[in-house]
Amino acid sequence: MKKTAVVLGLLVLLAGCGAADAPVASDTPDWRGETPDWQVVSVDPEDFGISYADLEDLSEFSLDKLTAYCLGSDGIFAEEAFGELYHRFLEASYTCVAYFALIQEEGALDTLCEHIALENALYAYVGRETSVSFTGYDEWPERFQSILEELNEAYPPGGEAKVAAALRLAHAEALKAMESWEGAGP
Secondary structure: OHHHHHHHHHHHHHHHHHHHOOOOOOOOOOHHHOOOOOOOOOOOHHHHOOOOOOOOOHHHOOHHHHHHHHHHOOHHHHHHHHHHHHHHHHHOHHHHHHHHHHOOOOOHHHHHHHHHHHHHHHHHHHHHHOOOOOOOOOOHHHHHHHHHHHHHHHOOOOHHHHHHHHHHHHHHHHHHHHHHHHHHOO
């Protein structure tokens, strides 16, 4: 009798543990799997020991360090950095939005959103107007658009919603700029 009670108790405990991890039906990807890894909220490259002496492998940078690198760079450093940030956004958009919402420095959010949107507009333009084809290249702009729609629905008014709105505005402006550039001709 005592063994039966112990076994039943263990079964109830195990059943309860399994229920907490049960998948939840949803039409959107499970963004809760994204794990924030920032140590500090700063846009100062010096806080991360960034010197811009040489091009670095940015794929190994944490999101906080990459963001500071982007905001402190120019020229080829900025091109590479914002390209990496764009791909990070496609991979873990909710994590990026959560981190960007914490940044308080004036103009930083607009700069980040503008460059991410410009990267997307450029990929959309290149995919539409040229015969250049890379794996996934033509899927990125569509993925970006679906992320913007998800973000619009995911956040109530607040910090993250402000980031999502800034991204939508920057994206619309980048697409408009690409359209006017296309119409200018050679």
